[in-house]
Amino acid sequence: MKMSETVTTTGNVNSTAGTGHPYRVFVVEDAPVVRELLIDQIGGIPNVEVVGYADTESDAINFISSHPCDLVILDIHLKVGNGLDVLKYFSTHGSPAGDRPASVIFSNFVDAGFRQLAARYGAERFFDKVSGYPALISFVEEMAGG
DSSP states (O other): OEEOSOOOSOOOSSOOTTSSSOEEEEEEOSOHHHHHHHHHHHHTSTTEEEEEEESBHHHHHHHHHHSOOSEEEEOSBOSBSBHHHHHHHHHHHOBTTBSOOEEEEEESOOSHHHHHHHHHTTOSEEEETTTOHHHHHHHHHHHTTO
16 A cells, blocks of 8 residues: 555545645555556646555555545456445445545446446446546546636
8 A cells, every 4th residue: 555645634525625735535546557647647636635545455445444535536446355345345334534535436347237336335426447537537626626
């Protein structure tokens, strides 16, 4: 698990407009090229800070449980485990770090079954990696108050 050196402790799952802190995004993605692209692109959005990333289910749960973040971007298939189980964990256990962060799926697994599970476990949106990248970036910009 990787994380930034500084993580603040206040949060708002909807937007950080007017809160005085950047919109904190955590990326859960096992493909290094995709992960770096997301981190670079999202980290370049004004008022957004990528607070870390994980490539396994357990690392994602551990980080989110102990660090406040406003948005979690999850892939379904991970190095070990899957993003849907991360969603499921927080839908049943909550987050000790504060409010449950908003979450979205960004995956190649886009059939109706995956979409239904993601919605059941609390994902706000589901983005297809093939065609949904611009929409994901726009969503983060909107959530960050931009």
